[in-house]
Amino acid sequence: MLGESWIQPDDLQLVTLEEAASLVGKTTHNIRDYIQRGRIGKYDPEGLPIARARNGELRVSLKELRAFLALVDQSLEKHHRPGLHPELGFYDVPEHQRTKHVHRLHPYLGKFIPQLVEWFLARYFKEDDVILDPFMGSGTTLVQGNEMKMYTIGIDISPFNCLIARVKTAKYDVARVRREILEAERLVSLFSRCLVEPEEQSSPLFRDAQLNDFERLKVALLEECESEYLRTWFAPWALLEMLYYRSLIPSYHYQDLLRVILSRAARSSRLVPHYDLARPKAPLAVGELYWCRKHTKCCMPIEDCLTKIHAYSEDTARRIAHFDQLRSDRTATALQADSRTVDLKSALDTTPLAGRLITGVFTSPPYVGQIDYHEQHLYAYELFGFPRYDDLEIGPKARGTSRQAQREYIEGIAGVFRNVRPLLHQDARVFIVANDRLGLYPEIAARSGLRIVTEFRRAVTKRTEQGDDPYHESIFLMVKDR
Numbered sequence: 362m363l364g365e366s367w368i369q370p371d372d373l374q375l376v377t378l379e380e381a382a383s384l385v386g387k388t389t390h391n392i393r394d395y396i397q398r399g400r401i402g403k404y405d406p407e408g409l410p411i412a413r414a415r416n417g418e419l420r421v422s423l424k425e426l427r428a429f430l431a432l433v434d435q436s437l438e439k440h441h442r443p444g445l446h447p448e449l450g451f452y453d454v455p456e457h458q459r460t461k462h463v464h465r466l467h468p469y470l471g472k473f474i475p476q477l478v479e480w481f482l483a484r485y486f487k488e489d490d491v492i493l494d495p496f497m498g499s500g501t502t503l504v505q506g507n508e509m510k511m512y513t514i515g516i517d518i519s520p521f522n523c524l525i526a527r528v529k530t531a532k533y534d535v536a537r538v539r540r541e542i543l544e545a546e547r548l549v550s551l552f553s554r555c556l557v558e559p560e561e562q563s564s565p566l567f568r569d570a571q572l573n574d575f576e577r578l579k580v581a582l583l584e585e586c587e588s589e590y591l592r593t594w595f596a597p598w599a600l601l602e603m604l605y606y607r608s609l610i611p612s613y614h615y616q617d618l619l620r621v622i623l624s625r626a627a628r629s630s631r632l633v634p635h636y637d638l639a640r641p642k643a644p645l646a647v648g649e650l651y652w653c654r655k656h657t658k659c660c661m662p663i664e665d666c667l668t669k670i671h672a673y674s675e676d677t678a679r680r681i682a683h684f685d686q687l688r689s690d691r692t693a694t695a696l697q698a699d700s701r702t703v704d705l706k707s708a709l710d711t712t713p714l715a716g717r718l719i720t721g722v723f724t725s726p727p728y729v730g731q732i733d734y735h736e737q738h739l740y741a742y743e744l745f746g747f748p749r750y751d752d753l754e755i756g757p758k759a760r761g762t763s764r765q766a767q768r769e770y771i772e773g774i775a776g777v778f779r780n781v782r783p784l785l786h787q788d789a790r791v792f793i794v795a796n797d798r799l800g801l802y803p804e805i806a807a808r809s810g811l812r813i814v815t816e817f818r819r820a821v822t823k824r825t826e827q828g829d830d831p832y833h834e835s836i837f838l839m840v841k842d843r
């Protein structure tokens with residue numbers, strides 16, 4: 362299937378057992394033990410994997426050995442298996458780097474880490490290249506590409522994902538961002554104080570021509586809330602704070618940024634167990650005690666939203682200011698569309714990229730039957746009334762993993778690459794990140810008019826919201842099949 366070896370001799374740093382032992386401070390017996398337990402691979406002096414070594418021929422990869430030992434040090438040994446690319450685990454990258462600046466503006470199940478994007482963009486592309494992500498999600502490729510002075514285009518079917526990506530990549534007046542965020546936070550704090558201390562209700566804040574008392578304001582806010590979901594998944598107190606914050610948004614300039622803050626706060630303020638923010642099944646009752654796996658004690662669900670608005674307001678202003686220092690002036694375009702049918706050429710004709718070809722793709726498509734991408738942000742759809750296009754999602758969880766679902770998936774993903782292929786430069790490199798446990802990508806490549814050149818493999822650790830079971834993914838490098 363593969364035209365070239367995925368791992369280059371330079372990536373391996375081949376050494377003898379004795380050299381390996383002395384370089385990592387172990388004995389040769391230790392190294393043999395790792396080989397016998399299948400923890401690291403055996404290579405010949407040219408770097409080819411071998412089953413049995415002839416005399417004097419056995420080599421190990423110093424980089425692979427070091428990557429394995431780094432996992433052992435962090436008690437993450439179970440994630441390792443031979444054949445993983447030694448540099449693509451990013452085991453030593455701490456959480457605050459994985460979620461640096463705008464990458465943490467809003468949680469998102471199924472995003473990849475910026476270090477992975479950076480590793481490939483730095484090796485295979487250069488400044489001013491045009492990089493496409495047809496499954497943009499929360500915009501990781503766009504942010505990282507922009508930081509590396511590349512033009513980026515992202516497409517996603519979910520309007521809320523596009524909102525997150527646009528908010529992350531927009532150019533801001535940083536001082537104004539801070540002013541607006543802190544002002545909205547202050548107003549919602551005053552509102553919340555009035556909920557606790559009735560004497561505050563005479564605050565001038567809540568006396569205007571139409572609503573001359575606080576009770577009427579509350580009634581008006583609740584009347585505007587038609588969503589059964591919001592009324593059931595939030596405590597009454599949290600709901601009022603959210604609705605009030607939402608009512609403030611139209612009076613600001615950076616409205617989408619405030620929507621992202623409110624959405625992030627709402628996500629954490631649902632009546633759900635603290636350990637189950639990613640995939641909650643049903644709301645708890647207000648005040649219901651439950652055994653919390655995250656805090657290992659009895660907890661109650663949160664009843665307000667202000668706590669989270671406080672937590673995320675300053676944080677957001679700081680993250681925006683941080684990225685502003687790093688960003689380039691290259692455009693980042695986020696399109697809400699179905700990547701199978703979007704007329705990308707016309708869409709780009711209205712941007713500074715008119716007439717240019719795409720130099721590379723870096724993307725992680727959905728996988729068959731894993732995640733419902735609209736549904737994971739249901740609270741945001743209910744709060745802001747964005748249109749939903751669930752039926753156009755490729756491979757959603759709701760459609761399962763049956764043979765039929767797999768066929769549809771293959772056709773869907775291949776349909777995307779066939780659609781964008783005419784805009785790809787003849788030498789474009791297409792990187793696709795997927796945990797292809799069903800082995801569907803060779804057929805997808807063939808049906809897309811692409812050829813798989815190389816497959817990199819990596820372990821994905823620290824998947825905090827998705828459990829800690831070992832999880833491996835491939836990064837396929839494909840090119841146009843001429």
Ligand SMILES: C[S@@+](CC[C@H](N)C(=O)[O-])C[C@H]1O[C@@H](n2cnc3c(N)ncnc32)[C@H](O)[C@@H]1O
Nearest residue numbers: 472473496498499501517518699700734754755
């Ligand atoms: C694995 S996620 C991408 C995550 C992204 N790499 C990130 O870091 O945030 C896959 C994305 O594909 C999108 N998607 C699914 N079907 C689509 C379609 N037909 N057209 C465009 N996007 C689609 C989903 O909405 C989802 O955001």
